[in-house]
């Protein structure tokens with residue numbers, strides 16, 4: 175190609191656990207560029223508290239983990255995919271440990287003298303203790319290990335403050351033949367230059383899209399970028415109606431998005447609500463036999479229902495009386511954060527509300543992360559490979575993020591010969607950016623951003639109806655038209671890129687929710703309250719030809 179672009183064998187977009195694991199695997203055989211919108215550790219992974227679900231206890235088994243995964247997934251998981259991921263867990267975890275990740279041991283918790291005995295956490299939907307954790311900052315511990323390894327690897331080049339705008343595909347360029355992904359246009363936020371990355375494979379690993387909702391546990395980066403880029407490149411997007419709401423986010427004016435890990439309930443925390451005398455009483459027995467540890471979709475809906483029924487602003491987790499020493503060891507982050515909000519969890523019940531947490535849908539892939547578009551892969555929360563079905567089992571996501579890249583690297587190795595041979599060649603033009611600036615541009619962007627997040631929360635949240643979804647659809651349609659107009663006319667910025675991606679992701683969620691004419695797992699529509707047997711395992715697919 176006669177280009178002044180940057181050439182690498184592989185491009186990875188995103189720097190969470192899935193992205194960096196992919197980079198490390200691919201770097202064994204070629205050069206890799208990792209582009210990430212902000213700093214390398216500004217990712218969903220970094221905030222993950224719970225841990226990694228993995229069968230390492232000899233009283234546990236792959237079949238039991240599989241059974242819990244399939245039950246939580248409400249008959250929408252791909253069983254073969256789930257089995258393969260679960261079975262590959264222990265060897266990936268051992269690799270991670272050998273790279274330096276530390277998981278909390280029973281010794282540290284004062285439960286055993288055997289240093290190698292890991293302390294296993296319990297979370298909603300699991301019938302066994304099987305969550306490896308580093309206190310309650312597991313994601314941060316894993317992220318640090320992966321960053322260190324990537325920085326030491328001479329085949330990996332990391333581009334921070336680089337925001338991918340769009341994938342470059344042969345169809346986008348108007349070339350004939352099969353569609354190939356050739357790389358991506360990427361905005362260097364500091365120099366304001368749009369760079370052309372040309373590669374043999376591109377992997378979308380941008381995490382989820384929690385920021386489309388007003389209340390979310392996700393950091394600001396989670397705008398659905400990978401899903402939106404995949405969609406614009408004609409990849410299929412699957413099951414986006416299954417958006418997981420975490421039941422317990424700290425309800426505090428001080429900090430809106432701090433997660434109170436499900437592991438707190440795993441260690442004995444009980445969900446309670448105030449009765450009309452102002453006393454705290456349990457309520458989960460009315461909803462599920464597993465009570466406070468029922469699968470997440472059930473708990474989030476139960477809380478939503480209780481809050482609407484009573485008009486209260488929050489429910490509570492009661493884990494009082496375990497002792498300061500226990501909390502400092504097991505939940506150091508939560509203990510500290512709550513204290514700074516004026517809540518001593520050893521003495522006070524923790525006020526909590528549900529918030530958007532995890533996108534179970536995404537760019538449709540096979541077990542290897544392959545999207546079906548030549549050269550394009552997706553991993554982690556960006557992807558939908560069938561593992562999570564209609565409701566992800568707690569702490570299965572870090573497992574997936576660590577395991578699937580190993581399958582991906584093998585698939586790339588098998589396909590690379592054919593990609594090299596068949597990939598079309600020609601001139602790839604530079605990104606054409608508008609040069610106009612407008613003083614009210616930022617106001618418009620922020621207004622649209624706020625509006626999307628508000629109506630997504632009100633109309634496309636935990637409980638949906640046809641009318642609410644239709645309202646959301648008509649609003650997003652207008653906003654999307656406005657954004658496209660601005661997008662092409664104005665100088666490109668990170669704000670604009672994120673708004674455009676977020677609006678695309680929001681529209682795909684709405685379209686997917688409108689398509690599913692039943693309630694299942696995380697998708698509840700009061701106009702179709704029943705689960706329909708014939709819709710079991712039927713994926714909702716949105717592709718470019720479908721939406722506006």
Ligand code: SIN
Nearest residue numbers: 223224435436568569
């Ligand atoms: C949590 O710690 O509750 C979150 C874990 C997860 O989302 O898997």
